[in-house]
Amino acid sequence: MFDKAKQFGLVLLDNGQLIDTHSGQSVPTGQALYIPVSGKELEAFRTLTLEDMSKNIKRNTEYASRDTGGLTNEQGAQEYAVIGSQNNDEKIPAGKISRPHNFQLRRLMLGCGATVAKHSREEHEVLFVHRGSLTITTDKGAFTLGTGDLFTCPIGLSRSFINESNEPVDIIIVRGGDNPSAAIFD
Numbered sequence: 001m002f003d004k005a006k007q008f009g010l011v012l013l014d015n016g017q018l019i020d021t022h023s024g025q026s027v028p029t030g031q032a033l034y035i036p037v038s039g040k041e042l043e044a045f046r047t048l049t050l051e052d053m054s055k056n057i058k059r060n061t062e063y064a065s066r067d068t069g070g071l072t073n074e075q076g077a078q079e080y081a082v083i084g085s086q087n088n089d090e091k092i093p094a095g096k097i098s099r100p101h102n103f104q105l106r107r108l109m110l111g112c113g114a115t116v117a118k119h120s121r122e123e124h125e126v127l128f129v130h131r132g133s134l135t136i137t138t139d140k141g142a143f144t145l146g147t148g149d150l151f152t153c154p155i156g157l158s159r160s161f162i163n164e165s166n167e168p169v170d171i172i173i174v175r176g177g178d179n180p181s182a183a184i185f186d
Helices: 002-007 039-043 050-054
Strands: 010-012 018-020 077-083 103-110 115-120 125-131 134-138 141-145 150-153 159-162 169-176
Touching (some): 125 134
Antiparallel strands (some): 077 103, 103 169, 115 159, 125 150, 125 169
């Protein structure tokens, strides 16, 4: 592949920069070219089987109440671990995909009228509304996210969630770190 790229004037530098010599770009002085992996080093890469890859799939049918924790409450919210190790601070079990990723991926489902009380977090958090609509209330005001909307929530922002619609809301949450702190409820 690298030999074919050179035929078209493409050169990859060790720092990841791609140079197109056919368009007049030149390799900067002092920049090393990337040396492709080959031989025994290349052979050491593992080829994944379909069975290996299936260990990285969490099917919708696999969610069960025993997997909940975190923001799960009696007001109709259920938070499920998908990616991440067991987190005792959040009282949530390990996700099916539990090796370190430097983030946690969760699924938060709120039934009609369900709420999550005002809370903040010490980690970065991103919310993606997979289905439904979610109203988020902060000290600055309230806003509603709909299907496909994404919200990057600042660290320390106090917020509450409510599903004011007649349909369940399904949210994908990504939190920074392999072991995030529990939500801090006001």
